[in-house]
Amino acid sequence: MLSESIDVCFQLMAAMSQKIHWLVNEVNRLSLHDAIFRLVTFLLEKKYYLYIEILDVEQLKNII
Helix, strand or coil: CHHHCHHHHHHHHHHHHHHHHHHHHHHHHHHHCCHHHHHHHHHHHHHHHHHHHHCCHHHHHHHC
16 A cells, blocks of 8 residues: 555655654653643643633634
């Protein structure tokens, strides 16, 4: 399949690159900061995701 489609190869490489980039950032975030920073970051991320879930579609359109 990969040998037949260059586009699929590039899409796969892009997805793998994004995942590696995310993992490197996660390792840096977890290892370079103290526990308080990690806790605050975690709580802020949870608050953001909960806020996004509460918004309805019209509000999201206005934000974008």
